[in-house]
Amino acid sequence: MIFTSSVYAIFLAVVVTAYWALRQRQAQNLFLLAASYVFYGWVTPWFCLIIAAATVTAYGCCRGMAAFPDQKKRFLLISLCVNLGLLALFKYFNFFIESAQLMLGALGLSVQPAVLRLALPAGISFYTFQLVGCAVDTYRGQTPVRKNFIDFALFTSFFPLLLSGPIERANSLLPQIEQDRRWAWNIFNTAWPLLLGGLFKKLVIADSLAFYADKIFMLENPGPLLLLVGTFAFSIQIYADFSGYTDMVRGSARLLGFELTQNFNFPYFAISPSDFWRRWHISLSTWIRDYIYIPLGGSRQKSQLRHAAALLLTMSICGLWHGAAWTFVLWGLYHGLASFVYATLGFGGRWRPAGKLGTAAAWLLMFAVIQFGWLIFRAPSASWLAAALWTPAPVTADMHIAAAVIAVHCAFHLLPLGLLALAEKKFPPLLRSPVYALLLLLTVLLRSEAGQDFIYFQF
Structure with missing residues (x-):
């Protein structure tokens, strides 16, 4: 750091x-x-x-x-x-x-x-x-x-x-x-909510859940139940960590009179892979699209095979950009394959399902796709991932108890995260102040003592 x-x-x-x-x-x-x-x-x-x-x-x-x-x-x-x-x-x-x-x-x-x-x-x-x-x-x-x-x-x-x-x-x-x-004083008025919200996401949510995710992924074979809960904890951790960092960056830049790119737009509300990449790490996904995917021919390819090759190559580069490890390459290939499958079935691009039931089903399926991707991403190695998936440890009563405790803790941290998102999206400026005051209090009271570097510092 x-x-x-x-x-x-x-x-x-x-x-x-x-x-x-x-x-x-x-x-x-x-x-x-x-x-x-x-x-x-x-x-x-x-x-x-x-x-x-x-x-x-x-x-x-x-x-x-x-x-x-x-x-x-x-x-x-x-x-x-x-x-x-x-x-x-x-x-x-x-x-x-x-x-x-x-x-x-x-x-x-x-x-x-x-x-x-x-x-x-x-x-x-x-x-x-x-x-x-x-x-x-x-x-x-x-x-x-x-x-x-x-x-x-x-x-x-x-x-x-x-x-x-x-x-x-x-x-x-x-x-x-x-x-x-x-x-102008408006610079400060618009900067401090970003700084405070980002600090809360990092110190209270990301660093707290990092304890559970790190412990589970350090186990030699955590078993399917703990693996599921650990992946869910990591998915919240990495979102709170990186979006919190981005909020603080945008707040810092705004104090100096600069407006930077919004990097996240409720990514876990995505209903398809293309929708996810329009919401997650937007500055990277648009860069990958404009300087790699489109020059390779993108969706204009005349054959499905070439389109698949362009997607897989693009997303493998995206994965490798995150780090020099095969797990990142596999994560990129996985997202490339998911994007190709969705596009082939007619669910790519700006596709939207019909009705609330269809939207809920599409969201639930895509959320599962995202979670499995984070399992690949967080795995310590490709061999560890293969062992965890193909030779899982048996589920015991202790695992049920541990998984339930961690799941409740994750859900507890989702509440203030949802409140912050709701305030940013729906509340008028006057009503946001009490929310940020509450976040400041919660940050002081609940901040994790085991501070960690931001996840994306390693990339």
Whole structure:
């Protein structure tokens, strides 16, 4: 973790105060850039060299596309190779080497390949995709080339979103960086509910349920009942953890006069895989759609086989983006297969079932699909998952009691989460204040003592 929550709160307060004391936009941007590098390099200073190299490469190649239009493709390839190469080196080199070693071992060949002992730079998956998207949009002529390097560097390293997104598009964030910003009390009034709601989701819900999920998934063979309840606990944990993080990021950015992408839209209300990916980690799912799935042909493929191949390849990349492990690849392939099955049956795209009964049935089925996906995602390894599914431990009376206790605890944490969602969606601003006051009280009283890093920091 870069900062503890208390240190981050102090850092944010100091930055916001000093930032608004500056009146000139370029001074504000330069200060934010310096603050972002201090934030990023606080624990591991050499991380700053990696993000600086990625930024300089992308900036130079975008400028090169403008200066030499006949060489646009060459500059795009350079930018992609450097940025994706850095990501592959730090995140996937050892994974692919070890996987190749296992495959050769299965063929009877014993090799001892070199393994790099490199720390994974925080947030590299997020800012790499952000820079790749900017380079591709510049190549397509969808994003004007920027001359101001400070503005471009701030686009890459803006500290609120640096560690775990959202993955912002150049056409959304850069214009905000380039425009004048003035303090208004409405900025604070709209920022603090996001910060408070995100803090509650993380400290009270996610960290509390992490205890149960971690304990269950550490068991050698938890059995089907505990596995079911542990998966349900993790599904709530990861949603509260990541959406809570995103709320705090958006609140922090809003205190500085920036509006970031909404990353979640009630994902567990989804009725189909395509509906789920329009609601879950929206900035990543739209990035995957625009820069991988559509260029592969998307749903316009002439044959079902090619459409299936495009979906499976797209979602396997999405899974691998989350981490260098086969469980993530399997999770991506699983979602790709589910998307293909739904689309083949005519339940893809913007499909909606008829009537309340049909909607309830579609929701229940999709919720089960999502839960099984989280089981794959959270499994410690592919071999552990196979053993848990194919040779489950027998169910005992103790398991029934433990499962019931955990299920009740999960349901208890769903109540304030539902109240927060209802307040955000239905309540007028005046009636939201008592809800947030209650959340503040509950955060103080119920916060988990075993604080944990945000789940998506590891990606």
